Amino acid sequence: xxxITQSPKYLFRKEGQNVTLSCEQNLNHDAMYWYRQDPGQGLxxxxxxxxxxDFQKGDIAEGYSVSREKKESFPLTVTSAQKNxxxxxxxxxxxxxxxxDTGELFFGEGSRLTVL
Amino acid sequence: GIQVEQSPPDxxxxxxxxxxxxxxxxxxxxxxQWFHQNPWGQLINLFYIPSGTKQNGRLSATTVATERYSLLxxxxxxxxxxxxxxxxxxxxxxxNKFYFGSGTKLNVKP
Numbered sequence: 001x002x003x004i005t006q007s008p009k010y011l012f013r014k015e016g017q018n019v020t021l022s023c024e025q026n027l028n029h030d031a032m033y034w035y036r037q038d039p040g041q042g043l044x045x046x047x048x049x050x051x052x053x054d055f056q057k058g059d060i061a062e063g064y065s066v067s068r069e070k071k072e073s074f075p076l077t078v079t080s081a082q083k084n085x086x087x088x089x090x091x092x093x094x095x096x097x098x099x100x101d102t103g104e105l106f107f108g109e110g111s112r113l114t115v116l
Numbered sequence: 117g118i119q120v121e122q123s124p125p126d127x128x129x130x131x132x133x134x135x136x137x138x139x140x141x142x143x144x145x146x147x148x149q150w151f152h153q154n155p156w157g158q159l160i161n162l163f164y165i166p167s168g169t170k171q172n173g174r175l176s177a178t179t180v181a182t183e184r185y186s187l188l189x190x191x192x193x194x195x196x197x198x199x200x201x202x203x204x205x206x207x208x209x210x211x212n213k214f215y216f217g218s219g220t221k222l223n224v225k226p
Contacts, residue, residue, distance in 0.1 A: 107159040
């Protein structure tokens, strides 16, 4: 089945450690995204990538890093510089569209990170 | 950026009741989606509806782009409809940025 796979679903880390969250999609989508969700809140954009080897900062990129070496993969590293890393992280993808239409966004199941 | 406001923020229904959720946005958009976030956190696509009306079973949605709002209708609600409903909009000048509302938290009681 086509979809977006995030791993791990749950992750516990000690303060000061870097952690990497995996996001893999087999939808052949060009654009991929990382969002952060805090309890009771909406989604905030961390990073996005339109094509391989290109990515842009979103609204809350500080303390995070990404790479896009393959079309299907967009891993997110939460570094020790991120002050409040405990959150729910969602990866999404979208097929780029020509013209004004922006294409439908699809999400993975999310990764819940807790920093102790 | 675009402001997206959803109302009401919280809604409690008895099973079988109908409801209307609203999404207002502050500027012209080219993409509007409704999502349902289930209790496990997954975001499920409900509608991709930049304009017009769509229906899917007990759910339907209408977007009036010229007036900058969208409505999500839930009829004969069921307990499985509980969760948070998000509206997200995309804009022509930045195809890669989607703006999310804060969501409507729905609790359907048996």
